Amino acid sequence: MNTTPDKTADEEQAVWNQAHDRLRDFLNAFALGDHAQVSLLTLKLLDQARELHRQGPSLDPVSLVMALVQKKTDEWFSSNLEMRDQPASRLFSSGCVALLLSRAFRAAPETFLTSPLPEKLKETMHQKLLVTGPDLKISSMTPRHIDYGPMLGLAKRTWHRWNSREIIIALLFWAAVYFVFYWWLSEAL
Amino acid sequence: MSNSFSETAAATRRTLFTGGSILLTATGFALLLHSYSGQSLFWPDYIVIALFPLIFGQIAIGFLLALFGFWDWVRGGDPFHLMRRPWREREDTIPLAATAIVIPVFNEEVERVSQGIENMWNSLTKTGQIGHFDFYLCSDSNDPDHWIEEECAWLYLCQKLDAFGKIFYRKRRHPINTKSGNIADFCRRWGKRYRYMIILDADSVMSGPTMVRLVRAMEANPEVGILQTQPSMVLGQSLFRRVLQFSNAVYGRIFAQGCSSVQMSSGSYWGHNAVIRIAPFIEHCDLPILPVPDPRRRHVLSHDTVEAALMQRAGYEVWVAYDEPGTYEEGPPNMSDMLKRDQRWCAGNLQHFWFLFARGIEMGNRLQIWIGLMAYLCSPIWLTFLVAGSLGAYDRARFLAFSAGPEDLGASQHPEAPFLFITTMVFLFLPRLLGIASSLPQAKRFGGLFRLLVSVAVETVVSVLTAPVLMLFHTFFVLQAVLGWQIKWTTQNRADTGLSIFHCLKLFGWQSILGIAGQFLAWSYLGLNSFWLTPIFIAWLFAPLTAWVTSWRSLGLGLRAWGFFLIPEEANPPAELDGLVINDGEEQSQTPASLWPQALLCPYVQAVHLSMVRHRSSSHSGIIPAPSLAKLSQRLIQQGPAALERKEILRLLWNTETVFWLHGELWSRPDALLHSSWRALQSDSGKNSLLRQYLLVE
Known part of the structure; x- marks a missing residue:
């Protein structure tokens, strides 16, 4: 995302405020136990983003700061989980699940995105893998033949002979006959 | 007990049951025919005579099942039953x-x-x-x-x-x-x-x-x-x-x-x-x-x-x-939810007709299928029976009015008619009395004898009020199934949320009109003879009120506090039922916030989702978002979560790479390029209800 080069100071401040709020919300989403750590991280990453922005002023602060935090997150997960050459989505989801299940976000919030986790927590993170189902043991389950008996023959013959249009025409015909007959009996005679 | 004893017992019981059902139905049918003897028959009478064995047979089957059950209860259980065989002695081993x-x-x-x-x-x-x-x-x-x-x-x-x-x-x-x-x-x-x-x-x-x-x-x-x-x-x-x-x-x-x-x-x-x-x-x-x-x-x-x-x-x-x-x-x-369930069950049970005559099916299963079929077919039969009976009574009254001869006063005046009526009532209500008798030894767990009997009386009134209402709906469901209208399986509502009076009027109001019209017509044409039908018309008239009042949670809980409608499980609540009453009526009045957007925003919710569906990911093209989802994704970003249909959301959630891509886009786009609702959701992602309720619980 590019920002226009001739922004006023107020506009500039507004977009940085926006970047700050966005970053803070993103970090809050990790539910770190240490709120001060969130504030520290926010400020630290914002500083780094400002530095990058000075080198490339056309970049949008929100996109910049979020790209920065995403990169940091990937690096941190990669180093703690020792997962190399994995697609970003896999690294991120595995990292978050491990973080969640090991409760590292509560046990060592100060390390989040800044330093390696304590070895014990790292080990716990490695162990935490989701098993949504055991290994498959495929069986073949198919319906067995069933003889529906005499009703099937009867029904099949009926379906082959009749259709709804014919039934409606027949009903209308007999209704007409009935009413003519009724009128003749009750009125005409 | 050896298997041969068990087989002999099964054969004897089935013979007794089948024979008893046929005998009782035949006796009722004979009484009906006797009540018509010596008088002119009108065309509706033939319908009544034709349908009577089907209805009376069902009543007789229910009566006999209750008798068998009561006998079994009196002697302390079936000695041939699987759960009473010798294996129980070494069960723990x-x-x-x-x-x-x-x-x-x-x-x-x-x-x-x-x-x-x-x-x-x-x-x-x-x-x-x-x-x-x-x-x-x-x-x-x-x-x-x-x-x-x-x-x-x-x-x-x-x-x-x-x-x-x-x-x-x-x-x-x-x-x-x-x-x-x-x-x-x-x-x-x-x-x-x-x-x-x-x-x-x-x-x-x-x-x-x-x-x-x-x-x-x-x-x-x-x-x-x-x-x-x-x-x-x-x-x-x-x-x-x-x-x-x-x-x-x-x-x-x-x-x-x-x-x-x-x-x-x-x-x-x-x-x-x-x-x-x-x-x-x-x-x-x-x-x-x-x-x-x-x-x-x-x-x-x-x-x-x-x-x-x-x-x-x-x-x-x-x-x-x-x-x-x-x-x-x-x-x-409530009644509304029971009807939803009955609609599904009716369609299902009627399909079982195909298996009634299929080869290789055991007699016991055929009986089960027949009972299941008749549970719903009885409604249109009963309705036709009532209409034909009323028309027959009207024809007879008109015939008497124009007849100078000493004709009799119709079937209901025959000495057999009251006997048949009393027999029917016994068949209908004796099973209830047997049920009460079998509950008496544990009356305390039902709130005591007095409360048990009062509850039974009120339950009987509710049954009398709901049966004719169900009859009309079941008739409609049978027609619906026979005519081939598609039945959709819906989730059963299990929360006691209560019904609004408007919903009840919309669903049951036509029955009130039918009740008034029916009573008016019956009174006009049948006179005093119409009092037989009055309970049915009253039930139809009050259908919306019955549905509304019975759906009240406060009334149910109030009666429970007074010790009415207690069940043994409430006297000694088992641990397995702890904490299962989740929703109360008040909670339902608030529309809960949509949860799925957090699968795109909240890192933890998304990670769980991606981990669960990853092996089924369909995005192999390397182009993200998947071309088929590109437009959908843009609409989601620019118009917010509410812009997508349910099926579109499901398609999107199945594609892991697109879900992950959206996560990045939603967090990194400036406010101007996002729909305003996303900002609120972003602020909420650290304290969303899924985190609070499930993921962050210690």
Whole structure:
């Protein structure tokens, strides 16, 4: 995302405020136990983003700061989980699940995105893998033949002979006959 | 007891039952014909005469089942029953086999389902046999919020109970063949890993000792394919549900006992709260396709009865363990929800007609299919009977008015007519008296004798008021099924939320008009003779009011506080039911926030979702978002979550790479390029309800 080069100071401040709020919300989403750590991280990453922005002023602060935090997150997960050459989505989801299940976000919030986790927590993170189902043991389950008996023959013959249009025409015909007959009996005679 | 004794007993009982049903029906029919003797017959009388055996036969069958059940109760249980065989003496020594507890869900209340699993897990842990059991939550939910919540709830359970590798979650992408398809899917994937599966509904709960005992019963009796329990209806709060569970507790048992006594080893299967031997189930019980021309109607809707029939066709026994404690379910909370359920059941039961004459089906199953068919067919028959009876009475009155001869005053004035009426009333109400008699020894657990009797009286009034209303609806459902209108399976509402008066007027108001018109016409043309029909017209007239009042949670709870409509499970609440009443009426008035957007925003919710569906990812092109989802993704970003249809959301959530891409886009786009709703959701992502309720719970 590019920002226009001739922004006023107020506009500039507004977009940085926006970047700050966005970053803070993103970090809050990790539910770190240490709120001060969130504030520290926010400020630290914002500083780094400002530095990058000075080198490339056309970049949008929100996109910049979020790209920065995403990169940091990937690096941190990669180093703690020792997962190399994995697609970003896999690294991120595995990292978050491990973080969640090991409760590292509560046990060592100060390390989040800044330093390696304590070895014990790292080990716990490695162990935490989701098993949504055991290994498959495929069986073949198919319906067995069933003889529906005499009703099937009867029904099949009926379906082959009749259709709804014919039934409606027949009903209308007999209704007409009935009413003519009724009128003749009750009125005409 | 040896098997030959058991077979002799079964043959004797079935002969007695079938013979008794035919004899009683024939006696009633003879009385009816006698009452018509010596008088002119009009064309409606022929309809009455033709339909009478069908209706009276059903009443006679119910009466006989109650008699059999009562006899069984009096002598302290059936000595030939599977659960009373010698294996019980060495029960504790019988080793268990691998058993899967399979819970198919479809947009059910997730909190309630996970609490049920937790309770059952704890109960099984106490037995020391948890190692033999695995849980499978098999989801067909097509509501994105339910799907995402189920995933989080599954993780919560695994974490809380340290049950990774013991509780599994499976979400089908294409929910073919609804619940039976879901169970078949489990069988195909993991069936070979287990010898038994216990099938539960989303509202079912079973205690650990009961599950252990059922598995041991199966182990000790290899000839048994299905062992069904008789679940108690529990947790009712609205008056309607409390009345249902009360009548189930008072009368249900002797009917179940009677059915079991007659059917014995060719018992019923109701689709839940039952243990099934998996190998023969896989081999013999996949549902056949119905031989109808319309491909959309070939799937068997109500699978349970057919599966029981197929299991028996394969040579295995099906038993109902009618007096096993520790097995529970919930009933519909109000009349409106019961009708929704009945609509499905009616369509399913009518399909069973095909199996009535199929070759290889046991007689006991045919009887079961017949009873199931007549449960709904009786309504149009009863309605036709009433209309024809009224027209016959009118013709007779008109004939008398114009006749100068000394004609008699019609069938109802014959001496046989009152006798037939009294016999019918006995057949209808004696089973109730037998039910009350069998409840008397534990009257204290029903709130004491006085409260038990008052509750029975009120329950009878509610039954009298609801039966004619159901008759009209069931007639409509039968027509609907016969004419081939598509029936959609919907989630059963299990929360006692109450109905609005407007909803009741909309759904039942036409019956009020029919009641007024019917009473007016009957009075005009039949005069005093119309008083026979008055209870029916009154029921129709008050249908909206009955539906509205009985749905009140406050009334149900108030009566409970006074000790009315109590059931034994409320006197001694079992631990397995702890915390299962999740929703109260007040909570329902607020529309809950949409949950699925957090699968795009909240890192944890997204990570859980991606981990669960990753192996099924469909994005292999390397282009993200997937070309088919590009427009959808842009619409989502620019117009917010509300801009997408349910099916579009599901498509999107199945594609892991697009979900991850959206996560990045939604967080990194400036406000100007995002729909305003995303900002609020971003602010909420650190404290969203999925985190609070499931993922961050210590």
